[in-house]
Amino acid sequence: MKMTFRWYGENDCIPLSYIKQIQGVSGVVTAVYDVPVGEVWPREALKKLKSLCESEGLEMEVIESIPVHEDIKLGLPTRDKYIEAFKENLRRCAEVGVKCVCYNFMPVFDWLRTDLHFKHKDGSESLAFSESDFAALDPKNLRLPGWDESYSPSELNGLLEKYKNVTHEKLFDNLIYFLKAIMPVCAETGITMAVHPDDPPRDVFGLPRIICGESGLDKLFEAVPDLHNGLTLCTGSLGAGRSNDLVKIAAKYAKRIHFAHLRQLKYINGTDFYENGHQTRCGDIDIRSVVKALVENGFVGYVRPDHGRNVWGESAKPGYGLYDRAMGACYLCGLFEAFEGDKK
Numbered sequence: 584m585k586m587t588f589r590w591y592g593e594n595d596c597i598p599l600s601y602i603k604q605i606q607g608v609s610g611v612v613t614a615v616y617d618v619p620v621g622e623v624w625p626r627e628a629l630k631k632l633k634s635l636c637e638s639e640g641l642e643m644e645v646i647e648s649i650p651v652h653e654d655i656k657l658g659l660p661t662r663d664k665y666i667e668a669f670k671e672n673l674r675r676c677a678e679v680g681v682k683c684v685c686y687n688f689m690p691v692f693d694w695l696r697t698d699l700h701f702k703h704k705d706g707s708e709s710l711a712f713s714e715s716d717f718a719a720l721d722p723k724n725l726r727l728p729g730w731d732e733s734y735s736p737s738e739l740n741g742l743l744e745k746y747k748n749v750t751h752e753k754l755f756d757n758l759i760y761f762l763k764a765i766m767p768v769c770a771e772t773g774i775t776m777a778v779h780p781d782d783p784p785r786d787v788f789g790l791p792r793i794i795c796g797e798s799g800l801d802k803l804f805e806a807v808p809d810l811h812n813g814l815t816l817c818t819g820s821l822g823a824g825r826s827n828d829l830v831k832i833a834a835k836y837a838k839r840i841h842f843a844h845l846r847q848l849k850y851i852n853g854t855d856f857y858e859n860g861h862q863t864r865c866g867d868i869d870i871r872s873v874v875k876a877l878v879e880n881g882f883v884g885y886v887r888p889d890h891g892r893n894v895w896g897e898s899a900k901p902g903y904g905l906y907d908r909a910m911g912a913c914y915l916c917g918l919f920e921a922f923e924g925d926k927k
């Protein structure tokens with residue numbers, strides 16, 4: 584296991600010089616953020632990120648994410664051009680030592696929470712989700728961190744329209760088409776692909792979602808058995824679907840889990856939840872058993888603490904403050920140390 588920490592590049596309010604002080608963290612997870620989706624990342628941009636990391640003694644072996652152009656998800660004739668660009672990005676990432684690439688296949692929107700500043704009794708803040716607030720959302724008037732904000736309202740409308748005929752089956756076929764096209768580049772460069780589960784793991788705003796749980800994953804790995812085709816085990820995303828058995832998924836796919844996002848959710852009722860500190864006692868995700876299942880079943884991938892609370896008065900990007908994620912990294916390192924030690 585290698586413990587990593589997400590870093591949003593030079594615009595991140597958390598400097599690399601702080602990240603390197605979190606003991607146990609060997610590298611960062613980052614991306615080139617200022618190139619439009621579907622275009623090739625300049626080599627200089629990657630080299631610069633790499634040298635910034637190296638100068639602080641941190642590795643840069645994981646990219647999150649290379650975004651997948653909507654034409655690929657839609658299966659439009661233009662997809663081949665965007666797939667070629669994706670392949671070129673993989674090669675360029677490999678040139679600077681990247682070993683794992685996280686991506687998602689969610690149409691139009693990325694992850695979704697309804698409250699970015701949920702107040703905890705102890706004064707900390709976190710992200711939260713409420714089913715009734717969700718039902719009241721208008722997808723055309725939404726702004727959330729993590730979402731592609733480059734669409735104008737009319738572009739967004741047009742895009743939503745294009746998805747009207749895209750069924751789950753079609754979306755799945757388009758994912759397989761994409762993966763089969765890039766697998767040879769993965770074999771050539773050694774890069775592993777780690778699909779990020781849909782969050783929440785179900786359809787939203789009438790858009791299909793397919794990476795929602797065990798059955799979707801079974802289908803995905805059956806269709807493309809190549810081990811370069813793997814998973815980002817995101818406990819917060821899969822855990823937002825109450826029927827998902829995370830310990831079972833961790834054990835079943837441990838060797839295909841190239842990247843793990845470990846985080847906590849605490850349910851308030853059957854559907855609504857808030858995110859919390861990483862410890863098992865802090866929520867409904869059995870983080871301890873997930874780590875145990877990973878270790879016992881041969882997981883050798885990258886890990887990062889995921890969304891944390893904002894604590895001690897810090898004002899950071901929701902979910903991506905320093906302190907609670909640093910505490911999470913230390914907690915997770917402790918769990919891995921214990922279970923990996925037992926194995927030896």
Ligand code: DNO
Nearest residue numbers: 648685686687693694729779
């Ligand atoms: C949320 C993240 C996601 C993730 C992408 C991967 O905090 O886990 O935004 O980076 O879905 O493509």
